[in-house]
Amino acid sequence: MPKWDVMHGSRAVAEAVRLAGVDVIAAYPITPQTHIVEDTAKMVADGEIKAEYVKVESEHSAMSVVIGACGTGARVFTATSSQGLALMFEMLFVASGMRLPVVMVNANRALSAPISIWNDQQDSISVRDSGWIQLYVETNQEALDTTLMAYRIAEDERVQLPVMICMDGFVLTHTVEPVEIPDEEDVKRFLPPYRPKVYLDPRDPMALGPIAFPNIYMELRNEQQKAMEQALDVIRKVNDEFKEVFGRGYGNGLVEEFNMDGAETVIVTIGSVAGTFKDVIEEEHPDVGLLRVKSFRPLPKDDLRRALSKAKVVGVLEKDVSIGLGKGALASEVRDVMYGAGRQPRILSFIAGLGGRDIGIDSVREVISRCKKAHEDGAGDVHWIDLK
Amino acid sequence: MTLPPGGVIREMGSTRKSRTGGWRSERPIIDMEKCIECGSCWIFCPDNSILVRVEGSRRIYSVDYDFCKGCGICANECPSGAITMVLEEK
Structure with missing residues (x-):
């Protein structure tokens, strides 16, 4: 049965991560995303999430870890904000270029300088060309629901792109709202385990992220654009399906x-x-x-x-x-x-x-x-x- | 053109097909008359492009021009001046 609770937006995200059955989490705490790191770490420590939690020394490493893990076929999660997202910049393009369905929550926060821990959307807007799908949410409920939908969208064969869920720092992350936590069986029905066709496996070697010479680079960039266009339809359909299973959706998804x-x-x-x-x-x-x-x-x-x-x-x-x-x-x-x-x-x-x-x-x-x-x-x- | 998502390569050792020697503007020429067979060129080549074969009691050095990018390190390191860099001309 679904159950209602009142919670911070960060907690709502952690609940979604728990329900999504992720295999690997790597994240570095930064205001105002910190509670997401704390809550998911506690859930892993308490055995509520059966995932490997990799502690890292920076956001660049956090993104590198989830990229590597995702390449082996793991369902992964990370979260960041502002300066952390900026530090990930290099790896954002690697995740999308390798076509890995990494899911990340970005708690929107202003960028330095002058230093500000408070909310605006300059951070994620500034990485709009990184090849990530970006979904902006309005409420804590939508943050939870969109995190679940993000895995379906990212892992869809027509898409295979990373998804960034953008939620306003403090306005959502630190604000308490009533949130319906979906039923686990319903989530299993909506979000089956991730089974990629291609993944790193020592028994079947392959090169992931190799060099592309000028005769092929442009075509691969074009493939990313085509995948983004296909994502429009996938996002709509996933929103419709979510509505069928959980009784709520968000416009047409877009x-x-x-x-x-x-x-x-x-x-x-x-x-x-x-x-x-x-x-x-x-x-x-x-x-x-x-x-x-x-x-x-x-x-x-x-x-x-x-x-x-x-x-x-x-x-x-x-x-x-x-x-x-x-x-x-x-x-x-x-x-x-x-x-x-x-x-x-x-x-x-x-x-x-x-x-x-x-x-x-x-x-x-x-x-x-x-x-x-x-x-x-x-x-x-x-x-x-x-x-x- | 259909490509595997992310440019994944399933075939191992496919780098051999990317003949990067075309990037070269100067080519090293080894003079085996001067060569003392010390192997410095083989050791220092950053691209594994020095080839060695044994003929009788001698080690014969040559260059794999499919991959040599003409950096000139071999010529610079050669203690007997056996390697000269010659401008590539089309």
Whole structure:
């Protein structure tokens, strides 16, 4: 039977790792991901997870360990945040290039300098081209559920790519919410053991991660792109199947639409802040729609085009900035997607919540108000919200 | 073009097929008249591209040009000046 409990987002992730039957965990603690490391380590020590827990001296090593383990056919897990993700940078490309279904939770946190332990999404956004699937979650329940779904997506033969579950540091990792812990038998039905066709085995030698000369490298990169495109369909199907087994899903798995019917003003956002927008829209702005991008990689271009084709103003709010471009990464990608899509909505970039600055009800009101005034003279394209 | 995911190679020793000698701009030429058979070239070659065969009482050294990248270490280490680097010309 599933059971309800109240818990931190980190604990919800640990419960998912326990249920997923992972074989190898290697992680290095970093705020605000620390509880994931502690909880999974305790579960292994208590015999609740029958996995090898490899203690490592850095995040670079953590990712290296799970890459090696995954190459032998093990189901693996790791978690990190911010500076830790940055230190993994080299190995992120190795995991995706070797087409290994590594699953990692990234507790979103600002990058140094200046040092900040608080939440924004600059860390994972900055590794968007590393070939990892990136799924951003809104709630603790979704963090648990998406971790389970991640293994199905990553291990699918049409995909074979690593998956990064991005959850807002503190906002989710350290916030207590009611969470339904799925029934173990249901999870076994949804997520069978990992049985790869190709894995490192001394009895059947092979070379994993060999050199690729210029006559073949480009083709292998192209294969990664094709796998990402195939992942769109796999993510949708896994979300549908999850809904069948556990009775809940998240939009179509790629995007979640809220109050979109006939909305001329649409907010596009990513991560936990969607919850605040839903509240404000419900209570004060019934004419505004919300499109939450769950899958940032692969970017569901068709879903975005379809959902935004009737909007007049689209406000993209995110906790990152592409310095030098001068706007948020998601905002510039939404613009890219809408280019040539027929009628063009006005697309605004809202940069908010950097380094843990709270995006409260008033901030959300301000965003919606600026969207509604987007056609007034002098209204700019880029807005830093709550900038002093 | 269909490729195994991740570029996995199931065939062992397939590196032999990647003849990297084409990267060379200078080729080492061994003069066996000057060679004292010390084996320094064989020891120092970073790419295992010095070949040795025994003929009667002599060890004969030659270069595997399929893999020699022309770094010149052998010529530099040779104590008897038996190896000269000659520009590759197409």
